[in-house]
Amino acid sequence: MITFETVNVEIDGPTATIYFNRPDKKNAMSPQLHQDMHKALDAIEDDGNVKAVVITGVGDSFSAGMDLEECFLRPYNDPMLFYTTNLVALKWFQRLKAFPAVTIAKVNGYAFGGGFEVTGLCDLAVAxxxxxxxLSEINFGIFPAGGASWAATHNLQRKQALYYILTGDTMTGKQAEEFGFVNKAVPAEELDAVTDKIVSKIVNKNPVTLRLAKEVYERTTHLDLPEAIDYDQAKLWELARLTSNEWINVALKQFEKRSFRPGVETYKRDVA
Known part of the structure; x- marks a missing residue:
């Protein structure tokens, strides 16, 4: 366990778990937490072996969002301090969205504002x-910003996104699953086991393939079909080069011998 002031990181082989650790504040995101999140992501990248990153909260909350006093009220009269304080947050949000490992939000409790956003930024989510x-921002006179509206509009249908942006109403984990905001909603006592099962499906995959699969998804959502095909074919050649054609030389050779079934399982990687 790597311990920072407001964030803990546990790295166990190919899996890392980040814990928001301000339970007395319902894991609200303070300036210190934003700095600590950069350190946490640095530590995971420095390890070099992590394929899946789980993000969760200590206590009964995932994250109540930005610490309104520390991030907004206190620095407001110093424009540069206000700007730099919140820029640290915006930068790690962007890092998380583009992180090379697969990111999974394990939402164990309240997820408002920035907590809602982190859920939406992660590749997968279980609640x-x-x-x-x-998204309670409308209740104190602003709209969800810093990427929070992006998280709503890219994970929810238009009328659902606007409903929660404009009313400040809450949705349950079960509703979040129905709306497609999370992959699964489960009883609280099953949250760890279900998340672990998803992680187990990720960590036996080729890390280069995982990273490029994310890149192809993100890029091709903005392309017409011919351009998308050009892009994914270029990425396929990149994959082949970076992995010594593992998909042909290892995976399909195993398939040829009928030693694995691609529809239901992953090939056995020949790695030291």
């Missing part, structure tokens, strides 16, 4: 059925 998600 306890009882948790509450919300």
């Amino acid at each position: 306890a059925e009882h948790v509450k998600f919300g």
Whole structure:
């Protein structure tokens, strides 16, 4: 366990878990937490072997969002301090979205504002059925910013996104699953096991393939079909070069011998 002031990181082989650790503040995101998140992501990248990153919260909350006093009220009269304080947050949000490992939000409790955003930025998400998600910014006179509106518009249908942006109402974990905001909503006592099962499906895959699969998805959502095909074919050649054609020389050779079934399992990687 790597311990920072407001964030803990546990690295176990190909899996890393980041814990927001301000339970007395419902894991609200302070300036220190934003700095610590950069350190946490640095530590995971420096390790070099992590394929899956789980993000969760200590205590009964995932994250209540930005610490309104520390991030907004206190620095407001110093424009440069206000700008730099919040820039640290915006930068790690962007890092998380583009992180090379697969990111999984394990939402164990309240997820408002920035907590809602982190859930939406992660590649995958599992939530306890009882948790509450919300964008409460409209209730104190602003709209969700810093990427929070992006998280809503890219994970929810238009009318659902606008409903939660404009009303400040909350949705449960179960509703979040129905709306496609999380992959699964489960009873709280099953949250760890279900998340671990998803992680186990990720960590036996080729890390280069995982990274490029994310890149192809993100890029091709903005392309017409001919351009998307050109892009994914170029990435396929990149994959072949970076992995010594593992998909042909290892995976399909195993398939040829009928030693694995691609529809239901992953080939055995020949790695030291």
